[in-house]
Amino acid sequence: MKITQHQSESILNLVQLDQTVYQLQSQIQAIIGGADVAELRVQYSALAAEFLTARNQFESNQTELERAEADLATVEQRISKDKDRLNSSSSAKDIQGIESELATLAKRKSELEDAELALLENQDDLQGQLDEIGIRHRGASDALTAAESAAEAKLLELRAELDRIANDRLQLHAGIGTELAAIYDRRAAKGVAAGRLIGGQCGACRMQLGAVDLDHLHAAAADDLVYCPECQAVLVRQ
Numbered sequence: 001m002k003i004t005q006h007q008s009e010s011i012l013n014l015v016q017l018d019q020t021v022y023q024l025q026s027q028i029q030a031i032i033g034g035a036d037v038a039e040l041r042v043q044y045s046a047l048a049a050e051f052l053t054a055r056n057q058f059e060s061n062q063t064e065l066e067r068a069e070a071d072l073a074t075v076e077q078r079i080s081k082d083k084d085r086l087n088s089s090s091s092a093k094d095i096q097g098i099e100s101e102l103a104t105l106a107k108r109k110s111e112l113e114d115a116e117l118a119l120l121e122n123q124d125d126l127q128g129q130l131d132e133i134g135i136r137h138r139g140a141s142d143a144l145t146a147a148e149s150a151a152e153a154k155l156l157e158l159r160a161e162l163d164r165i166a167n168d169r170l171q172l173h174a175g176i177g178t179e180l181a182a183i184y185d186r187r188a189a190k191g192v193a194a195g196r197l198i199g200g201q202c203g204a205c206r207m208q209l210g211a212v213d214l215d216h217l218h219a220a221a222a223d224d225l226v227y228c229p230e231c232q233a234v235l236v237r238q
């Protein structure tokens, strides 16, 4: 079979375009696989769970604190009422009863004040933790959003590039004629379909060809279609 110089250059260009297509597809797959984004998503989820736990602890402490404050207010009202009753009472028996109740209330008040203090201290600690986790949680969220946007933008760019190359390839492939195209496709399915012969080396398989093979190749007419004896790629001799 004969091959023109133009066809020879075209199939070498096809090899380059096919390699570019392969590289672009690999890059697209790597982004879709998204190890970087996946790692950030795991970090974000862990921090989201941590943040939720810290917020629940803070709110639960807050509820307990409010309950202690309400109980304390009730006890204080009771003490105030009892003191009024004590001032206005003249019965020794009543006075003894009120004083006994006041002693119990004073003990209860002291317990509630201790509990309130402990809860207040807890509240400060929990607020600090919540703030700290909140900052890391927002940071992880921002990092994830930025990585997802960057991956999305890169995907769009790579797919546009792939479309453009695929279109160029289609035109080039259609331009070499059906017979040569079929020869090219059969070889491309197995590996590199064509290469230039430079310094006795096949540009497709990189093998240095022997003197006998090179003699055969050089003996063929300039427009004869020849193949690498090692890898069967189309060899372009110019």
Ligand SMILES: [Zn+2]
Pocket (backbone or CB within 6 Å): 202, 203, 204, 205, 206, 207, 228, 229, 230, 231, 232, 233
């Ligand atoms: Zn070869």
